[in-house]
Amino acid sequence: MKGIGYFTISLLLSSESEEKDLIKKLKELGYKVSQGKSGTMDSKELIAAIETTAKREGIFQADCYRDEHVVYHTALSALRGFCRGEIGIGNFLRTIGVKFVVLRGPIDITRRNLGEWVAVGIYGMVGAPVKGFEHEAIGLEINSI
Amino acid sequence: MKGIGYFTISLLLSSESEEKDLIKKLKELGYKVSQGKSGTMDSKELIAAIETTAKREGIFQADCYRDEHVVYHTALSALRGFCRGEIGIGNFLRTIGVKFVVLRGPIDITRRNLGEWVAVGIYGMVGAPVKGFEHEAIGLEINSI
Amino acid sequence: MKGIGYFTISLLLSSESEEKDLIKKLKELGYKVSQGKSGTMDSKELIAAIETTAKREGIFQADCYRDEHVVYHTALSALRGFCRGEIGIGNFLRTIGVKFVVLRGPIDITRRNLGEWVAVGIYGMVGAPVKGFEHEAIGLEINSI
Amino acid sequence: MKGIGYFTISLLLSSESEEKDLIKKLKELGYKVSQGKSGTMDSKELIAAIETTAKREGIFQADCYRDEHVVYHTALSALRGFCRGEIGIGNFLRTIGVKFVVLRGPIDITRRNLGEWVAVGIYGMVGAPVKGFEHEAIGLEINSI
Amino acid sequence: MKGIGYFTISLLLSSESEEKDLIKKLKELGYKVSQGKSGTMDSKELIAAIETTAKREGIFQADCYRDEHVVYHTALSALRGFCRGEIGIGNFLRTIGVKFVVLRGPIDITRRNLGEWVAVGIYGMVGAPVKGFEHEAIGLEINSI
Amino acid sequence: MKGIGYFTISLLLSSESEEKDLIKKLKELGYKVSQGKSGTMDSKELIAAIETTAKREGIFQADCYRDEHVVYHTALSALRGFCRGEIGIGNFLRTIGVKFVVLRGPIDITRRNLGEWVAVGIYGMVGAPVKGFEHEAIGLEINSI
Numbered sequence: 100m101k102g103i104g105y106f107t108i109s110l111l112l113s114s115e116s117e118e119k120d121l122i123k124k125l126k127e128l129g130y131k132v133s134q135g136k137s138g139t140m141d142s143k144e145l146i147a148a149i150e151t152t153a154k155r156e157g158i159f160q161a162d163c164y165r166d167e168h169v170v171y172h173t174a175l176s177a178l179r180g181f182c183r184g185e186i187g188i189g190n191f192l193r194t195i196g197v198k199f200v201v202l203r204g205p206i207d208i209t210r211r212n213l214g215e216w217v218a219v220g221i222y223g224m225v226g227a228p229v230k231g232f233e234h235e236a237i238g239l240e241i242n243s244i
Numbered sequence: 245m246k247g248i249g250y251f252t253i254s255l256l257l258s259s260e261s262e263e264k265d266l267i268k269k270l271k272e273l274g275y276k277v278s279q280g281k282s283g284t285m286d287s288k289e290l291i292a293a294i295e296t297t298a299k300r301e302g303i304f305q306a307d308c309y310r311d312e313h314v315v316y317h318t319a320l321s322a323l324r325g326f327c328r329g330e331i332g333i334g335n336f337l338r339t340i341g342v343k344f345v346v347l348r349g350p351i352d353i354t355r356r357n358l359g360e361w362v363a364v365g366i367y368g369m370v371g372a373p374v375k376g377f378e379h380e381a382i383g384l385e386i387n388s389i
Numbered sequence: 390m391k392g393i394g395y396f397t398i399s400l401l402l403s404s405e406s407e408e409k410d411l412i413k414k415l416k417e418l419g420y421k422v423s424q425g426k427s428g429t430m431d432s433k434e435l436i437a438a439i440e441t442t443a444k445r446e447g448i449f450q451a452d453c454y455r456d457e458h459v460v461y462h463t464a465l466s467a468l469r470g471f472c473r474g475e476i477g478i479g480n481f482l483r484t485i486g487v488k489f490v491v492l493r494g495p496i497d498i499t500r501r502n503l504g505e506w507v508a509v510g511i512y513g514m515v516g517a518p519v520k521g522f523e524h525e526a527i528g529l530e531i532n533s534i
Numbered sequence: 535m536k537g538i539g540y541f542t543i544s545l546l547l548s549s550e551s552e553e554k555d556l557i558k559k560l561k562e563l564g565y566k567v568s569q570g571k572s573g574t575m576d577s578k579e580l581i582a583a584i585e586t587t588a589k590r591e592g593i594f595q596a597d598c599y600r601d602e603h604v605v606y607h608t609a610l611s612a613l614r615g616f617c618r619g620e621i622g623i624g625n626f627l628r629t630i631g632v633k634f635v636v637l638r639g640p641i642d643i644t645r646r647n648l649g650e651w652v653a654v655g656i657y658g659m660v661g662a663p664v665k666g667f668e669h670e671a672i673g674l675e676i677n678s679i
Numbered sequence: 680m681k682g683i684g685y686f687t688i689s690l691l692l693s694s695e696s697e698e699k700d701l702i703k704k705l706k707e708l709g710y711k712v713s714q715g716k717s718g719t720m721d722s723k724e725l726i727a728a729i730e731t732t733a734k735r736e737g738i739f740q741a742d743c744y745r746d747e748h749v750v751y752h753t754a755l756s757a758l759r760g761f762c763r764g765e766i767g768i769g770n771f772l773r774t775i776g777v778k779f780v781v782l783r784g785p786i787d788i789t790r791r792n793l794g795e796w797v798a799v800g801i802y803g804m805v806g807a808p809v810k811g812f813e814h815e816a817i818g819l820e821i822n823s824i
Numbered sequence: 825m826k827g828i829g830y831f832t833i834s835l836l837l838s839s840e841s842e843e844k845d846l847i848k849k850l851k852e853l854g855y856k857v858s859q860g861k862s863g864t865m866d867s868k869e870l871i872a873a874i875e876t877t878a879k880r881e882g883i884f885q886a887d888c889y890r891d892e893h894v895v896y897h898t899a900l901s902a903l904r905g906f907c908r909g910e911i912g913i914g915n916f917l918r919t920i921g922v923k924f925v926v927l928r929g930p931i932d933i934t935r936r937n938l939g940e941w942v943a944v945g946i947y948g949m950v951g952a953p954v955k956g957f958e959h960e961a962i963g964l965e966i967n968s969i
Contacts, residue, residue, distance in 0.1 A: 104380025105257060108367075112250060143627035150627075150662075164667045165504050165533040171662060172532075175626060176328045183325040183385055184764065185620050185910050191900060192868035192875075206379055214455050216379070222253075227896060232889045234351055234361070234386045235249025240328055241379045242462075243455040288772035295772075309812045310939050310968040316807060317967075320771060329619065330475050330765050336465060337433035337440075359890050372461060377454045387897075388890040394670025395547060398657075402540060470618040473611045473675055474909065475765050481755060482723035482730075496669060506669070512543075517730075517751060522744045524641060524651070524676045525539025530618055531669045578917035585917075599957045600794050600823040606952060607822075610916060620910050649745050677752075678745040684960025685837060688947075692830060760908040763901045763965055786959060796959070802833075814931055814941070814966045815829025820908055821959045 102207035103130070103218040104239055110134060110200045111222035111237070129211070130204035133158050138196040140189025140228075142178060145197070149174045149219060153201040158217065159244070169217060169244045170201065177219040181238030188225075196233075197223030203244060217244040247352035248275070248363045249384055255279060255345045256367035256382070274356070275349035278303050283341040285334025285373075287323060290342070294319045294364060298346040303362065304389070314362055314389045315346065322364040326383030333370075341378075342368030348389060362389040392497035393420070393508045394529055400424060400490045401512035401527070419501070420494035423448050428486040430479030430518075432468060435487070439464045439509060443491040448507065449534070459507055459534045460491065467509040471528030478515075486523075487513030493534060507534040537642035538565070538653045539674055545569060545635045546657035546672070564646070565639035568593050573631040575624030575663075577613060580632070584609045584654060588636040593652065594679070604652060604679045605636065612654040616673030623660075631668075632658030638679060652679040682787035683710070683798045684819055690714060690780045691802035691817070709791070710784035713738050718776040720769025720808075722758060725777070729754045729799060733781040738797065739824070749797060749824045750781065757799040761818030768805075776813075777803030783824060797824040827932035828855070828943045829964055835859060835925045836947035836962070854936070855929035858883050863921040865914025865953075867903060870922070874899045874944060878926040883942065884969070894942060894969045895926065902944040906963030913950075921958075922948030928969060942969040 113121050122132050133156035137148045159166030179186050188195055199221045206216045218241045226233025258266050267277050278301035282293045304311035324331050345365045350356045363386045371378025403411050412422050423446035427438045449456035469476050478485055490510045495501045508531045516523025548556050557567050568591035572583045594601035614621050634656045641651045653676045661668025693701050702712050713736035717728045739746035759766050768775055779801045786796045798821045806813025838846050847857050858881035862873045884891035904911050913920055925945045930936045943966045951958025
């Protein structure tokens with residue numbers, strides 16, 4: 100299955116050396132690609148970083164509420180998945196260091212007729228505010244846009 | 245980062261032809277590996293499938309409550325992440341078709357001194373009970389065991 | 390404020406004699422209108438009723454996954470609001486008797502340039518399975534479509 | 535159905551010119567009425583505004599813990615419905631501008647024998663901290679007092 | 680602190696031989712006392728058992744919706760605390776064997792002027808559907824009635 | 825049933841004069857015992873107090889991530905039970921004054937073969953930021969360690 104989720108996760112897991120080729124391939128497949136990093140204890144900082152990066156990379160236009168609204172809810176749900184339930188980081192005495200990816204394009208390469216979709220993925224470390232006291236987590240959400 | 249989460253997700257995303265080599269590599273790295281598939285509208289069926297498969301593949305011994313308890317909660321949290329919030333499938337009028345992976349071994353290959361951990365990953369399709377009305381989702385949880 | 394939420398709630402609260410005029414007015418304002426009733430202890434029955442009614446009234450086309458997906462999530466969130474937290478009816482030993490409304494059209498009559506949106510509203514009684522042991526509740530969600 | 539929820543929602547949706555007559559009618563029907571506005575990113579500010587306004591308008595006496603406790607939980611649940619799940623505003627990078635209403639009186643006008651009940655309703659806009667990037671939401675809860 | 684919660688928990692933890700004296704003491708302190716047991720995988724069965732037992736023991740009158748509504752929500756919240764989050768038993772592939780207690784009387788013995796309150800407590804085992812694969816859990820909620 | 829949960833709750837409910845004997849008995853039964861108090865509106869302060877106290881009393885070693893991770897999640901779930909759903913204190917305009925207990929040892933005195941487990945219990949008052957406007961609550965979680 101070569102879907103927007105598969106591609107989002109693949110880019111999340113890519114090393115820096117693998118990213119370049121994968122991004123090139125994703126663009127050829129018709130995806131707009133946005134990615135960034137965030138280290139924070141504050142949920143709203145991560146959401147803001149995702150939205151700002153997506154806007155800058157042309158995932159949505161700054162003045163388009165329709166699209167901003169979809170990206171926002173997609174990011175919020177991805178974060179809910181990353182947190183494995185209710186959303187919270189510093190308020191639960193934990194900190195995160197993550198990479199995030201936003202893709203916009205077909206839901207998968209065999210269903211191009213379904214119009215444009217957006218995927219937000221978050222992958223990285225979550226843990227106590229103590230060096231090395233952390234493990235991995237991932238979150239993903241997909242919506243039409 | 246080559247952690248138990250990274251490996252779990254990599255195996256989840258592998259095609260059937262890629263699985264064999266990856267499983268071999270994971271075993272060389274010191275992981276016990278279990279995987280299976282489930283198509284269901286019933287949360288408890290998926291949890292049961294994960295536990296049964298993990299038991300059969302030696303992730304934990306059938307008579308060890310300690311380990312069963314960890315695998316259970318790890319599976320439940322992975323499912324919560326897959327559902328992006330409260331757990332529910334058929335009761336929310338949706339159906340899933342997923343692959344799941346359970347790994348047991350080091351938290352990552354540079355922190356082997358931290359003992360054994362278990363990761364449960366769930367990846368696949370979630371959607372309406374209508375053919376083709378579905379998109380991808382993923383869930384992952386990691387605990388010491 | 391004359392928004393799609395305001396109109397949805399107004400129709401939910403309308404008596405049978407008021408409905409006809411309001412629906413006529415909403416259609417003149419550019420809304421597609423769908424409404425129905427459901428008495429159930431089963432969340433998925435209510436969601437199915439909302440989707441089926443919306444489809445029949447032309448809120449979305451039966452073969453359009455994009456739109457079905459939006460209506461589904463909008464209904465699910467409206468139900469979450471109706472339940473004031475986690476979704477559950479019979480599994481929490483309660484029953485509901487509700488009217489639901491689905492509107493499709495502008496987000497409000499002064500922001501017609503924002504394209505089409507969909508609102509799902511649910512209003513009615515929730516209570517114990519004992520006659521007269523019930524009080525009102527309401528849920529509403531709005532998304533672009 | 536002319537219940538305390540119906541009246542609460544009706545007052546929430548009233549324009550300033552309609553409020554006066556409706557409040558007069560509600561008082562004649564035996565309701566104590568309280569309403570106010572709040573624009574905030576902070577859940578506790580809204581809860582405090584609801585409680586303070588309700589106290590000032592005589593919905594409950596300042597020294598009565600029983601009643602304060604009921605109003606508090608009713609407001610909290612109404613906010614949960616408004617948020618369509620877990621409670622959060624600024625921590626999820628969103629802001630709200632709402633009207634709230636607290637009524638105290640009969641559960642509905644045909645069940646006056648059931649003693650006094652309280653309803654808290656919240657209606658207004660929720661959105662990104664960008665002008666015009668917002669849509670409507672509503673929350674309602676009802677308890678005996 | 681000798682509050683209704685303390686007494687509820689004390690009765691939950693009492694052995695059969697201790698119960699008699701404690702119940703006698705609680706009645707002298709002005710409490711109505713109800714207790715029972717439930718072994719189930721179904722949330723609504725436990726809620727029904729709590730309500731039925733409380734009604735039979737005179738915690739509330741069968742025809743009093745006001746009081747039934749308070750007992751219901753108190754039981755539901757106690758169950759939420761027992762489940763440590765979202766409510767679910769069999770749907771999460773687990774089973775419970777619990778004792779429950781419902782008390783009605785003063786919030787504590789030094790605040791008798793605050794009127795009548797009700798506490799629901801649930802204590803017992805939760806675990807896999809395998810003999811001996813279980814650990815303890817507790818839930819408690821308190822409301823005015 | 826004489827389990828780690830029973831002992832944790834018993835210590836939570838003990839008066840200062842009863843604590844000494846109970847702690848002595850628990851140590852004889854093979855438990856490590858830790859307890860403390862916290863008055864706060866901030867969830868992360870309570871979690872930090874529990875972790876710090878547990879570490880100081882030898883429940884886990886400061887440099888052991890495995891054990892810290894278990895204690896953290898056990899505390900978080902106990903807090904979720906105390907809050908009877910989503911975690912929140914000051915953000916929901918309430919304050920808490922609690923005693924907490926952390927025990928480490930056998931799951932119960934008849935199942936010593938199941939290795940070491942940890943229980944976190946939280947008991948005390950939750951209420952409005954007004955003197956005397958408060959009632960009791962309790963939370964408990966148990967995990968293998």
